Ligand SMILES: O=C[C@H](O)[C@H](O)COP(=O)(O)O
């Protein structure tokens with residue numbers, strides 16, 4: 001006769017502690033997306049899709065800190081960005097990078113949702129609340145927001161505020177993330193893999209473009225079988241990799257060829273940071289200048305650029321023995337505010353030059 005094994009000896013043997021997680025619905029109840037903001041999100045998503053489709057000849061610019069660790073500094077940044085975004089709105093569609101989930105190569109701080117205390121205490125409930133509150137504040141300032149979706153259940157808590165999303169280089173090959181992208185409501189950028197493989201991101205765009213069925217949670221937090229429609233707004237983000245950049249004209253042309261061969265729209269967003277900058281923020285303006293030159297020379301396949309930028313240039317380590325410098329990244333190094341404004345002006349000028357040399361899109 002078989003006996004039921006003692007559950008305590010077989011279940012959760014490596015789980016130290018289980019803490020109840022708030023539901024998406026409860027978080028939405030406490031921090032609702034007001035009607036005017038919902039309209040702004042819908043308008044933001046539509047505007048991004050139009051730029052991706054080249055129905056709008058502006059350049060999508062996803063710009064902001066590598067990660068948010070201090071909501072006050074992020075909001076100050078948003079206030080400054082809003083002014084520049086308004087000034088350059090004829091040429092640039094500015095979306096603020098408001099990133100709360102950090103995929104790590106090995107280990108490291110995993111972002112504000114995972115660890116809002118920056119100390120490993122892992123208070124995810126506070127993280128989700130802080131993240132959503134900041135997203136609403138940025139929307140109230142009048143900026144669309146972009147973020148990376150890393151954890152497959154996080155989107156139910158925040159995705160209603162997001163106009164542009166990314167699947168990162170480390171997860172672009174994951175079926176879980178491709179399925180997720182197929183059901184997300186906003187355009188999703190697929191990053192090339194850390195080793196530089198663009199084909200993997202092209203596969204991800206194709207996979208996310210069709211319907212999928214997978215287990216998830218609904219907005220009430222109940223386990224649910226999600227039947228998705230497919231995401232037609234998937235696009236490639238070139239971030240360099242395998243020890244070399246891929247923002248130059250030849251690399252861009254090669255990526256557009258791959259997209260064409262896969263029967264996908266020929267459009268790329270260039271990430272000026274990560275392996276394209278060699279993780280040195282001082283290289284970001286050089287990458288942006290190269291992209292600007294390609295735009296000015298008439299390259300219409302480049303529909304967007306990503307910049308890692310914050311109030312102060314550079315980065316700092318999270319060090320519990322020292323106060324953090326205000327407005328400086330605790331993950332990847334960022335360009336500072338003054339450089340950011342110069343780079344955005346330069347890109348806007350390049351868009352105007354491209355517009356002047358090409359027929360207006362239908
Ligand atoms: O964008 C941020 C980082 O590049 C990403 O989280 C990986 O960082 P890591 O290689 O330092 O872990």
Ligand SMILES: C=C(OP(=O)(O)O)C(=O)O
Nearest residue numbers: 103168169170191239274
């Ligand atoms: C982690 C990021 O980028 P990548 O996936 O390209 O490394 C990021 O943009 O924060």
